[in-house]
Amino acid sequence: MLAAFFILQGLPKRWLTYCVSFSAGVLLSTAILQLLPESLKLGLDPQNIFSTLLGAILCFFILEKALIWRHFHDDSGVNNLSNFKDSSHDLGHHHGSSAFAILIGDGFHNFTDGVLITVAFITDPAIGWATTLAVVSHEIPQEAGDFIILVDAGWEKKRALLWNGISSFTSVVGAVLAYVSIDFIKPFIPYVLVITAACFTYIAISDLLPRLKMEFRGLWWHALYLFTGILVSLP
Numbered sequence: 669m670l671a672a673f674f675i676l677q678g679l680p681k682r683w684l685t686y687c688v689s690f691s692a693g694v695l696l697s698t699a700i701l702q703l704l705p706e707s708l709k710l711g712l713d714p715q716n717i718f719s720t721l722l723g724a725i726l727c728f729f730i731l732e733k734a735l736i737w738r739h740f741h742d743d744s745g746v747n748n749l750s751n752f753k754d755s756s757h758d759l760g761h762h763h764g765s766s767a768f769a770i771l772i773g774d775g776f777h778n779f780t781d782g783v784l785i786t787v788a789f790i791t792d793p794a795i796g797w798a799t800t801l802a803v804v805s806h807e808i809p810q811e812a813g814d815f816i817i818l819v820d821a822g823w824e825k826k827r828a829l830l831w832n833g834i835s836s837f838t839s840v841v842g843a844v845l846a847y848v849s850i851d852f853i854k855p856f857i858p859y860v861l862v863i864t865a866a867c868f869t870y871i872a873i874s875d876l877l878p879r880l881k882m883e884f885r886g887l888w889w890h891a892l893y894l895f896t897g898i899l900v901s902l903p
Contacts, residue, residue, distance in 0.1 A: 689890040691805040692876040693897020698802040699865035712858040724866030775835040782842025784864045
């Protein structure tokens, strides 16, 4: 969150797009080369792995679609997506009420991240660090986008930073709850790893990579950051 804040405070904005490239590499590498193989090692058969993966990706798509429809419907009252120009991370650009929706949605997202990181560390510390890196690298551009939305909705920068921090703190709550209830969730850990992989894959393919398709400057830098993200998260 602080990295996103400082980027918006004066660091070159092109760094944010390079961060997106790095995030895409980390997310894809962590999902495909670490989380899915680890779920296989934990005894989940391939049929269950890929069935869960497919179902989770479809669920993420349906959830995102529902959020897009809800925000657009609330803001315009017209069921017409022709004016909708950005991803679900940039929803609610026009009304202050949407800023609270962004915070609530981000709070649930961060809570889930905390659970996933705890489960990953309990499974294997190496998987835990890779998952943490994947979450952090994705959170920087996302938190920057959330911060822009809050400021655009009329919030002062200090207020936006404060409430973004409160929303981010739910990750700690999720991590602690997952840790104290580990005996209950232990049988579900392989499935949680697959769902995490589905989440990372969906974010990379539906959000990050489409953004990079529209970047024509610094192409070699984007490629370098993308492959750096892959390399640093190799098992």
